[in-house]
Amino acid sequence: MKKYVAEAFGTFVLTLFGCGSAAVAGATLGTLGIAMAFGLSIIAMAFVIGNVSGCHINPAVSFGLFLDKRLSGKDLIGYWIAQFIGGIVAAAVLALIISMCDLGGVLATGLGCDGYEAASAVGISLVGALIVEVVLTCIFVLSVLGSTADERTAPYAGIIIGLTLAFVHIMGIPLTGTSVNPARSFGPALMMAFNGDMTALSQVWVFIVAPLAGAALAALVWMGLKQKAEK
Template sequence: MANRTALTCEFLGTLLLVFCAVGAAVLAGEYIGTLGTALAFGLVLLALVSSFGAVSGCHVNPAVTLGMLCAGRLEPRTAVRYWAAQFAGGIAGAALLFVVASQVPGLKVKETFGSNGYGGRSAVGISVLGAFLAEVALTFLLVFVVLAVSRGRATLAGSAGLPVGMAFAVAQLVGGPLTGASMNPARSLGPALFAGGAALTQLWLFLAAPLVGGALAALAQRLTHPAPAAPMSLAEPEASAAAARTR
């Protein structure tokens, strides 16, 4: 039951992240601008961490899960299951968003659809190398903060939502004009599948670069916060949630 609960949280959390945060860009970007979109990403992640953090850790991001794995806080089998749930949630969230966006007359849902890009698909025309480095650096920031505030665990306490959400919002402000600020392979895959065209041909960068950033963050965190931690299995999140309820 604990296994199913944690995986359900990762699936639902990633679904809501894509639908609400990417949805802010697709459905309301014209009205709320870059700052509003960045706040939408940060605030929804804050809410999700507060809701699911004590249960699954609220990774909702394969790069975060890879960071936890490289930091020795997650068992490989658990990481693989988390990745499956996250990618499935990202696709489901994008599908739901596509259905909603298709009901808005005149809204362009092909080719862009909140997908990430470089070159001609970047607001500032950033090169492929620049896009790769930007995604690595921005994901590094996000995953490093997650690892730091989780204090050696693979789960996040409710109070961790604020710094994680703030880091995500800041990274969105910086990276939005550059690449659309992925930092999350599951967030990139879902919208790209529905955008099609160049979004799919450029997708490789937004799958690979965030994973590199997450792995580097884990290595750096071992140097700045050298505290050993036992790897978490899927049986542990429920125990963490029970402990949180008793505090």
């Protein structure tokens, strides 16, 4: 159970600090600051729980590693459950914190939710959101697959992965808010619905399906690269 608890805790930290930075201080931090909050959360957790669970803290990452035959089906399900629990609890804690602040209430902050069309800062379409999330997740999961496969880069994998998450957020935040992580998207969307705004929850399927598709694409690309390297 330790690895599942670790995944829940890691996802909790990522969601609380990443989404919290967007919800509480987004106007001050800007895109770069929010992106770094997500990236630094990964780096911190990699050194805290990496030796326990591998620090996936993202269902898309777990799916990519499962497709690359580095994670069993049993652990995939266990990791997914733990990650979604961590994301939901983090969003609930964030909503509680915001309710005790003079920020106009939970709905006014957006809780760091992802979205498209009217919920996007640039009004990206549904198709555009799907494409963006598939591409960004593919790049992110490739950084995980590549950096953890080689013993020369494995000691620095947490830093590599964290910085990659930050740079995909720099592009993705204005477009969709950047998910690349179904658990991080579902928790805040659920809390927004609990507080009376169903928009994020009605759109959250995009931020579950697209990251998983992006992870599958990353696994295919990685398998192709491995085969070429072996030849």
